[in-house]
Each structure stands twice: as C-alpha cells, then as structure tokens.
Amino acid sequence: MIRPLEYCDNLSHIRSSIDCIDYRIIELIAQRAQYVQQAAQYKSSLEEVKAEQRVINMFEQRNDWATNFKIEGKLVESVFQSIINHFINKETEIFHEQS
Numbered sequence: 001m002i003r004p005l006e007y008c009d010n011l012s013h014i015r016s017s018i019d020c021i022d023y024r025i026i027e028l029i030a031q032r033a034q035y036v037q038q039a040a041q042y043k044s045s046l047e048e049v050k051a052e053q054r055v056i057n058m059f060e061q062r063n064d065w066a067t068n069f070k071i072e073g074k075l076v077e078s079v080f081q082s083i084i085n086h087f088i089n090k091e092t093e094i095f096h097e098q099s
C-alpha cells in the first residue's frame, strides 16, 4: 500500500510506498500501450502514425502539468520522450503489419 507520508516512520515504510507507486506507474504504462495499439487502426500513413504536431502539443501540455505539480519539466520531458518514442516505434510495427 501507499502509506500516507505523515504515517511513514522509517525507511522501510518509504520504500514499500515507492514500490507501490512504481507498480501503479507500470500498470498505467501497460494500459497506455493498449490505447496506442488501437490508435494505429485510425491511421492511414506513417506521417499520421508519427503525428508530429500532436507530439509537440503533448510536450507543451505535460510541461504545464509538471509546473502545476512543482516537478522539473526536464524530468517529465525525458520520461515522455522515452515513452512516446517507444510507442511510435510499436505503432509503426503495427501499422506495417496491418497494411
């Protein structure tokens, strides 16, 4: 369980909470993968698969979200760079398989 910070009394409480948070992050990435997989069905070219303008807009929006949560935009940018690049590659594979 994610123990509320005010109830964490030792390193073990902190680490088990971090483990739960990371588990949830991975669960959400797996869920995200399913949506990206579906997106390929609505694309008819490799340009659409890459969707450059959408990606630019996403980075701006995620940077704003980072600011709201008081975390560094650089961190969020590098995390989403990896995630989105990975998913574009996956979606490209799916696109080639279905066309």
Ligand SMILES: C=C(O[C@@H]1C=C(C(=O)O)C=C[C@H]1O)C(=O)O
Residues within 6 Å of the ligand: 035, 036, 039, 048, 049, 050, 051, 052, 054, 055, 083, 084, 087, 088, 091
């Ligand atoms: C999922 C899409 O396809 C690609 C993958 C994206 C992603 O992982 O968020 C975003 C844009 C596209 O490069 C989409 O067009 O929305």
